[in-house]
Amino acid sequence: MALDRMLHRTAGGRSVAAMAIEIDAFKQLEQRHDRAAVEQVLRIVGERLQDGLRGDDALSRLDGPCFGIALVSDHKLDLDSVIQLGQRLQQAVSDPIEIGEAQVYATVSVGFALALRLQQPGGTELLQAATLALIEAQRRGAATIRSYSRAMQHRISTRNNLCDEISAALDRGDLTAYYQPQVSIRDGRITGVEALARWHHPDRGLIPPAEFLPVIEQAGLMGRLGEIMVQDGLNALRLWDAAGLSVPQVAVNFSQSELADPKLIDRLAWELDRFDLSPDRLVIEVLETVVAHRLEDVVVRNLSGLAGLGCRLDLDDFGTGHAAITSIRRFSIQRIKIDRSFVSRIDTDPEQQKMVSAILTMADRLGIETLAEGVETQAEREMLARLGCGHVQGFGIARPMPRPETEAWLRSFEAQPRRAV
Incomplete structure (x- = not known):
C-alpha cells in the first residue's frame, strides 16, 4: 500500500502519517436518499478530499463512507500540521452538495496517526491506528478530529474488555441504583430521589459511570440497564413506604434509545x-x-403517553441542548433541572446569577417547577433560594448512596428540625 512505500522511502517514518475520514450520519443519508444520490455524495466528497491534498499524498476509498489518506512530507509531520490539514479537508467538504433539487450538507470526522507514535509503524498498523482515532473522534460528536496515542489504545482496550463483561454483570446484579436526595428550598422537606447507575466490578471496585455508560450503549444494553434502574427505584419506594419514610418520587434517566421503544x-x-x-x-x-x-x-x-399515564417528566441538563419553549409545553414537562454549569460559582458570579434568574423567571411564567443540579456549597444554596429556585440536588445535600445508606440518611434527615435549605 501507499503507506508502506512512504515508510520505506523515509527514515523511521518521521514524515509519514495516516488519516481515516468518515462521513457523519451516513445511515440517515441512506434512509433519506436513493442509491444513486448516495453514490453521488460519496463521489463528490472523495473529489473534494482529493482536491484538498498535496501532490505526494494518496487518497483511497475504504469501506462504506470511509476514506483513507496516506500523508508524506519533506519535513517532519507534527500534530499541529496534520490537525490543520484535517480542518482544511473538513472545510472543503462542508459546501452544499446538489442532488436534484435538494441540497445535502456533509460533515466528516477525522482520525489520524503519526508514524512516530507507533513502535513498529507498518502501513497496516498505521491505518489501524488512524481508524482507532476516528472511532474516538466519532464518540465525541460530528466533525471532530482526534489523534492516535498509546493512551487511546489503552482506553479502547479497557473499554472493549468491559464490553465483553457488561452483559454478565447486568445479569449478576453488579449494576445497581444509588440514590441522591432532592430537597425543597422553601421548607427543607425531601421531595424525591434520583436513581443513578453504579457498577461494582469484582476486581476494579466501583467503576465511574462516565466509563461504563458508553460501553453499555455500545453493547446495545441501555434498555436492560433502564429496566434495572426502574425496578430498583420502584422497589426502594415500596420499601421506604413500608418503613414509614416519606419519599414522594424516584427519578430515572431514560436514554433516547429507551424512549424510542x-x-x-x-x-x-x-x-x-x-x-x-x-x-x-x-x-x-x-x-x-x-x-x-x-x-x-x-x-x-412515548413522552406524551407517559405524561397521560400520570408519570412526571423532568427536563435534564437544562440550558445545554437548545430546547425551545414550545417543546417544553408540548411534552408536558413539569420540572426543569438547571445544569451544574449554571450553578457553579453562582454565589460570586453576577453573570451566572443573571442566567439562572432568567431561567427561573421563564419557568415561573410557564408554571414549571425548577431544580438546581450539582449544588455543592451553602452559599450556592442560599443564592438559589434568593433567586427563587424550587429544589436542589448535589453533593452539598448528599452524595449518591446505596439504598441501605440512603434509608439511614433519610431517617437522620427527618429527625432534624425542618428548615428551609
Missing part, C-alpha cells in the same frame, strides 16, 4: 402495577437534547 409505556405501566405504586411516583428524566427540534416519532408519542 414502542413497548415502553406498557412496560412501565406493568412495573408500577407490580409494585402497587401510582404513576406520579415515577419521574422520567429526559435530556434536553432528546426533545430539541423533534416533530413526530416514537419518542414524541
